[in-house]
Amino acid sequence: MKLRTKILGGYGLILALMMVVWAVAVISLYQLGRAGEAILQKNQLSVQAAENMINHLERQDSAALLSLLGDRQGSLVQFRDNQIEFAQWLGRARNNLTEPGEDRIIARIDSGYREFLTLFQSMTSTPMANRQNALAFYKQSLQPRFMQTRDSCLALREMNQTAMENASRHARRLAVETIWSMTLVGAASGSIGLALSILLSGFLLRPLAAMSRVAQQLAEGDYNVTLEIASSDELGNLAAQIVTMSQKLKIFHELNVGRLIAEKRRGEAVLRSIGDGLIVVDEAFFITAVNPQAAKLLNLSISESSGKAVSEVLPQTPLLDIIRRTTQSGQAPELPPEQTEISFGDEPHRQFFRFSVTPIRSEGGNRFREPWYCCRTSPVSRKSNGSKANSSWRPPMS
Structure with a gap:
């Protein structure tokens, strides 16, 4: 394997770890976004529908009290306007079932509201003997049905608010898990990347240090050098060439030393002669x-x-x-x-x-x-x- 391939392989693995960290971050953020979306979309409409039904139901109850006070025509107009609005919000709540048991609560609201309408029609269409009898009918029949229907609307709102709180806690927990998971994955990736960098630098520096030591020996005139680099890449080829060069330098040095000795002896002989x-x-x-x-x-x-x-x-x-x-x-x-x-x-x-x-x-x-x-x-x-x-x-x- 060539040195270029080894270096690219090491950095490629580090890049793969970075991609893993990126993927974990994207998935975690997507899940966190879905949790927030659940908080805003799934239950918000049901809470809004319950609050509006309570508001319009209370206005209809006020219309019934207004009828008891003698303003029958005004009470009917107010009652019918709020009846239409109540029916619209009840339909929206029925089409936005998000939590288990929510359909049963809406069924109770529907049945209770129907009874409330029937009792109101009875109170407004049947002439009462006196105001005391009408007030007694309101307290004994119409008001309990109003309170029952209102309590069902409150139960619907509370159910969805509880679901929103649970979704919020889930989002916070998911955010904490995301932070820890990204921290752990990042730390693991950083540790692995650091280990790979150390191994890669050691793989490159050890042969270079050995070759530098051999070059120093050659510079000092020591030609009996050895390099044990078991590699077939460029560093291994360079080490083999250095060993070959040292052997040739040793042969040349021996020849040169012999020549110098011969020249010295010849010079000494000339001096003596x-x-x-x-x-x-x-x-x-x-x-x-x-x-x-x-x-x-x-x-x-x-x-x-x-x-x-x-x-x-x-x-x-x-x-x-x-x-x-x-x-x-x-x-x-x-x-x-x-x-x-x-x-x-x-x-x-x-x-x-x-x-x-x-x-x-x-x-x-x-x-x-x-x-x-x-x-x-x-x-x-x-x-x-x-x-x-x-x-x-x-x-x-x-």
């Missing part, structure tokens, strides 16, 4: 190599002279000044022959030598990162009066 004294100095004025002739001239062994400062073995000599000037300019100064002589020893065994200083450069003509300077001394023959005689000096090496 040169008849003139030869001193190699670095930029810090420390001796890095001498040949046997120069060591004998300095009255030191080869091992003793290596690493010593030039000022220790050549104190206050023109050669030391020439080395400094060559170090500063990078070029050997042009000097007349009489300024390139140096003597060693006391009379009558004093020996005169002619010296030269040459910067050692690479094959391309550039100076090395740590420049070396070659100081060569050649013996010079002098007459007893100090004038120059036959000189065995040869041009210095470049």
Whole structure:
């Protein structure tokens, strides 16, 4: 499996968890909306119908009392107007049955109201002997039927109000459950996403850390490296290529080291074979190599002279000044022959030598990162009066 596929798979799973959270939220909000809709639509019409029936029924009862007071014509008009309104609201309640037992309550309202109408017609159509008899009929027959019908309307309203309260509590409970469910699902999704992110980052960082460690080993010259990355993706291929590169670098290093050793031995052999004294100095004025002739001239062994400062073995000599000037300019100064002589020893065994200083450069003509300077001394023959005689000096090496 490729690295791209693994990364996309991990993020795809996180996206799927986010979709699950979104789906749970949508379903919960839909259920909450349905619960609110039930509160507003299912029972509100029945409550409104019950309240209007109570209102119009009370107005009809007032019309009956108005008839007892002698205003028969006005009472009939008021009664009939409210009778029509009561019948309309009763029909709406009958067509909006929402709760169990609501049909029985509406049936009681209907039957009670019919009896109420019959009693009212009897009271208004039959002439009473006197007002006292009419009032007694109202209290004994019409008013109890009115109260019974009104109580049935109140029962209808209370039933639907109770249903609305239950729906409201259900909506609140559903809201709390929605909050907790979304919290739990969100926390679970976040935990799973975090775990997947940690696993994915570990899957990516562990091989990279191992390869970084191997690269550091290679930079330090340790070519015996191993990478155990059991993967067939791009990281596994990169690890295999790094191991292959380290093996090739190891072979090249071994060949290069052997070549350097051979070159060093060849250089040492050349130094020993040169008849003139030869001193190699670095930029810090420390001796890095001498040949046997120069060591004998300095009255030191080869091992003793290596690493010593030039000022220790050549104190206050023109050669030391020439080395400094060559170090500063990078070029050997042009000097007349009489300024390139140096003597060693006391009379009558004093020996005169002619010296030269040459910067050692690479094959391309550039100076090395740590420049070396070659100081060569050649013996010079002098007459007893100090004038120059036959000189065995040869041009210095470049």
